[in-house]
Amino acid sequence: MSEPDNGGITTAPMLTVRGLRRSFTRPRASPLRSAPRVHALRGVSFEVTTGQRFGLVGESGSGKSTLVRLVSGLDRPTSGTVHFAGREISRLPDRRLRFLRERLQVVFQDPTGSLDPRMRVRDIITEPLVAQRHRDPAGRLVELLADVGLPPEAADRFPHQFSGGQRQRISIARALAPRPAMLVADEPVSALDVSVRAQILNLLSDLVQRYELTLVFVSHDLAVVRHLCDTTAVMHDGAIVELGPTRRVYDEPRHPYTRDLVAAVPTLRRALAGATASDLVRGSSLAEEAGADPTTATGAERTQP
């Protein structure tokens, strides 16, 4: 997994995932049968080096969100390890993960659910600072609001007084508050209106640069990952089926599933060439999800070279 395209920054792995498995036990459906096990992750391994922009693509149910929870120390694996900055985090209890909370932050998918409706924006954004006993959280607040393009008055309002895009800005500001080294973004734009997705993606891209963040970006939307990430891993059914430099994964997909995935992205060019929606849908289970979504089309069109 060598990725030369990260601007010559040191290539020490910041995040190392080895043989990660996670199974869940479903409530038993019948007292006669044992409780069914669901294998969300079936042995996932990869590395993310410092400064990398690592994209994780897969359809819903492929285990992306489980993986996000494991690498952010919000869940523990059934087996396998996660190392962050050389320290294993997959066996530590929450109270010993302080170093991780300082250096790895998460942006969640749905900004409505990830912002406490009873808290003011001021308290939401400074929560990591207060929880980690930083000095002068209030001073940092103004800076953070400006960084994500919100006016200072926003601090005294409640989340429901903002639009979806603005809420995701609040969520991003909170993640940046402790000046983390790594940002894990779990489908950060898929809950947003099409019209604001581009704004939020550009903002993320800018901030990753400004804060010198290592990015792990999870999405079901290939066009978005292609735009933002230098390395792409394709997940299918709890495993990574393809991993490599983004350009290579898109231009010469090796795994059949990746080929399906790439082929399913409708592009303006192909549409102009006479491909109909039914052509695109044909042959891929993912086409329904990606094809029905107008952003995918515009996003792909926009990122065409």
Add this chain to the structure above:
Amino acid sequence: MSGVADHGGGWNGDRAATEARGAARTVNASLVTGGVLVATVILTALLSFLWTPHDPVHNDSGARLLDAGSPGHWLGTDKFGRDVASQLMAGARITLLVGVVAVGIAAVVGTPLGILAGMARRGVGEFLMRVNDLVLAFPALLLAIMFGAVFGAGTLTAMVAIGIATIPNFARIARGGTLQVLSHDYVQAARAAGRRPVGIALRHVLPNISGLVTVQCSVSFAIAILAEAALSFLGFGTRPPTPSWGRMLQESQELLFSAPALALWPGLAIALAVLGFNLLGDGLRDRLDPRLAERRT
């Protein structure tokens, strides 16, 4: 991607919309009616400290069993010649005192227990809730009568017994609310931010279940009033000569056919107070329930 200029376009629009929603809020009939009834009880109790038409415990042998509307005694007098209106006013104090103390005990003990049961590991939470069910299955009045037998009947015993018997209601409500709050991503975000469980409980869970707990307070208050009246009626509650609605009922029992109005007034007071707290609870539920609040926004 072309750089889309970022503007706060939605900002003012959202704000205006929020304010419009606030103004368009419909008047909640339960909340208003319940609030008026409860306020009446509270004001009456407060007023009784400063002024009552007569001394509520003064026996006037010359004015026994006067009818309502008699000069100086709007609601008449009882068999000892005590002024009924004055007794009702003073009785509101005991009613409120019992409610406040009993609900206070139940909320202060039950809510943290419920949060704990919700946040603890599954097995521990389930165990706590089964214990809770056990206490819940025990009739409050029976517990109060047992307490009365052991510690001596009195207002304090009654309040504590009613309070303890009400704890499971709060624990149950709090646990349900906690589980619901914990399912939200903002709790995961708080963990990722480095919050400890106690911080999550205080900063996220408690504020978000406060509406549920407030509603439960109001409803439990109504139940506590009824329980106190029942206990006093049975002789396990407030002792003479302190005026209490329940005891007024009991004392009027033997005269039910000759002076039915004596039972009517305290009965009406109890019914209206209970109705008031129940309506207030209902109204608050509509106003404070976080789920409904989210739907509104």
